[in-house]
Each structure stands twice: as C-alpha cells, then as structure tokens.
Amino acid sequence: MDTKFHITTDKSTLDIDMIVGYLSDRSYWAKGRSRETIEKSIDNSVCFGVYDHENKQVGFGRVVTDFCVLAWLMDVFILEEYRSRGLGKMLMQEILSYKEFEGIRRWALGTKDAHSLYKRFGFKPIEKPENMMDRIIETM
Numbered sequence: 001m002d003t004k005f006h007i008t009t010d011k012s013t014l015d016i017d018m019i020v021g022y023l024s025d026r027s028y029w030a031k032g033r034s035r036e037t038i039e040k041s042i043d044n045s046v047c048f049g050v051y052d053h054e055n056k057q058v059g060f061g062r063v064v065t066d067f068c069v070l071a072w073l074m075d076v077f078i079l080e081e082y083r084s085r086g087l088g089k090m091l092m093q094e095i096l097s098y099k100e101f102e103g104i105r106r107w108a109l110g111t112k113d114a115h116s117l118y119k120r121f122g123f124k125p126i127e128k129p130e131n132m133m134d135r136i137i138e139t140m
Contacts, residue, residue: 004053005087007094014042014049015057022060022077028112030075041075046100050078050091058082061091063101071101073109088114092121 020038023030030038042062050059059078065071073095078087095101111118126132 005050005058005085005090007048007050007091009046009048009098011042011047013051013055013057014047014060016042018057018079019060019075022079023075027075027077029110045074046098048091048095048098050082050087052082059087059091061095063095065101065104067100068103069105071104071107073107076109076114088117089120092117096121 016039019042020035023038024033024035025031045062045064047062048060049057051057059082061076062074063071064074076088076091078091096107107123109118109123
C-alpha cells in the first residue's frame, strides 16, 4: 500500500467534476448518469475520497446506509493511472473500519469485474438470490 495517499470522508474536498466524469463517461455501471443525479447521490451518502500527496482526488466510493442494519457499497473506483498500488484495498479497509458503520449487520454491493477485491473483505455471492428482488426504473 502506498503511504503517499490518504482517504477522507470530508465532502468539501471531493472533486465533483472528476467523479461525474468518471461515473458518467467511463464506468460501466453509471454510464450516462446525469450530474444532477450524481450530486444528489453524493449528498445522500457517506462518501470516501482517495487523494494523492498533492490532494488530487484519485479514487472514490460511497455507502448508502441506515447505520445499523444495511449498508450498500456503491460507485467505488480508482482512476486507471493509479491502479495496482493497493488503493482499492486501502479504500475498502477504510470504508469497512469506519467507526460510524460499526455493527452494521449486512453489507451489499454489485460488481461485474471486481469479485476478487471484494472477496478479500468477506463479500460473497448472495446465499439465497431467490429471496432478493429489485425494481429498476431506467432513468439517469
């Protein structure tokens, strides 16, 4: 893990333009998501920014939670040029050890390609997917 990087939940430090650009233009899961939607999602989540030694934001993740029963991990990314430095692991450790999340019973997330990262932190496929349902409305 590179010690030249740090993580904070201080939303005033977030580079909203970078986050919107990554999620809306480059991610597979939020492609086309509007700036307004991204900003509203940030406002209503606990957000974690990853920063280099010059305070340039290089990663992001957010959690939607009730702080006791459920936490949903979302929009986790490290910019391509900063990957393979342990920053994803660093971000996950920070999120899962965040004091306000202590005692949360169930954590959930969706991923197409980062299963190996999340497995390191105890995530696994849903045991009874037949019990789970969702409702998706196609708007961004």
